[in-house]
Amino acid sequence: MDKNLKRMATMHRMQVKGLELFYQNGYYNTSVDDILKSLSLSKGAFYHHFQSKEDFFISIIQNLIVQKVYSMLIEPIEKCDNPFRALESCFDNALETAQYNEMDYGFILSNFMTEFNRRNTEISNYLRDIYKVWEVNLVTTLQRAKTDGYLERHVDSEAVATYLISSYIGIRTLMVEGNCKALRYQYMQQLKTYFKSIEHSTLVS
Amino acid sequence: MDKNLKRMATMHRMQVKGLELFYQNGYYNTSVDDILKSLSLSKGAFYHHFQSKEDFFISIIQNLIVQKVYSMLIEPIEKCDNPFRALESCFDNALETAQYNEMDYGFILSNFMTEFNRRNTEISNYLRDIYKVWEVNLVTTLQRAKTDGYLERHVDSEAVATYLISSYIGIRTLMVEGNCKALRYQYMQQLKTYFKSIEHSTLVS
DNA sequence: CTTTTTACCGACCAAGTGGTCGGTGAGGTT
DNA sequence: AACCTCACCGACCACTTGGTCGGTAAAAAG
Incomplete structure (x- = not known):
């Protein structure tokens, strides 16, 4: 025992x-x-x-990486009032954590996705699953934002989710090169600009 | 001889x-x-x-990678009339090339930047230089867009450049996982939405 | 107290790794 | 014809890689 x-x-x-x-x-x-x-x-x-190095890594994905992505990027936006403000603070918090992390080597999920792409299908699939959960969650949030009147109805939720994920993966990749503070500020500023263009206008300010 | x-x-x-x-x-x-x-x-x-594997790779960066980035991402936007349309077609062409490339493994520059980050400073610097040239070029284009009346004057050019680069790095990372066609479409659609929000409004339509 | 289970050890293995070095032979120079 | 330069060869080196396996000792079960 x-x-x-x-x-x-x-x-x-x-x-x-x-x-x-x-x-x-x-x-x-x-x-x-x-x-x-x-x-x-x-x-x-x-x-x-x-059993093997590969088996070991898979256990790491399932036990640790899933959890990290959940707690950093998924849970913070599930319980939201205004979804755009929730997304903004979620992303900003994630970038803040990266900025003050001396040992930041980038976005863990995209780093490994890049490393294993087409080189190890099984591991790629596990990583892809995590990414898919994140994506579905974003789409759901955006759909709800429509019914709640925060998001313009004509906007393509999946496209917005893709665009959000893309920009996040990219900014995290850039931030490892240094100058995180400026990059974070610039990113958040433009993210808000982008949000403004898709937010339901009658509710803004 | x-x-x-x-x-x-x-x-x-x-x-x-x-x-x-x-x-x-x-x-x-x-x-x-x-x-x-x-x-x-x-x-x-x-x-x-x-001299060594490392020296070999550096020669590859200087002879081949620099050139690829230039011809795909830098030169196409240098000679532009309307900078936003130029950026759109430049990005869309790059994504199209990736989409129809059977052997696409992602954005060459960001892949290697990720792989060498903090693991090989010299190589990282060479890669960073290329990225910096790209960035400077985008900023210059955006500044010119201001003087030419295409871009709202209050917009932060460097922030826009950062946001553009981020989203491009990210979408290229995602596209390797498949479903490129949809991803490309979604990306381009939202990129245009984003551009609309920063374009000088009196010139639109 | 005996027996079984199991967490952990570390020598060992075959298959690579980046890199070295004494060649060899074709082409150009004198 | 004699010589030399140099692109290229391939055996060899020390070292690291993921992975195996017989062993040990301590805890749990009987």
């Missing part, structure tokens, strides 16, 4: 450190030994808990 | 094939042997022409 707890604890330690190093150096550029060395664990321990 | 030609030809063959494989599989996931094998060349040939 106690053993199961220890098992979970060790696995979790490996996953957390694994994600940290994969995120920093990339999956293919991080060896299992790198992770083990920084945890003072052995090969035996690793392959006792996980 | 003839030797120099042969030298250039071989180097160029290596660079082209190298870029192809690095782009497909990533830099760290592509070995020098992979490139050599698919060209039926030997290790000796490679290290006769290039």
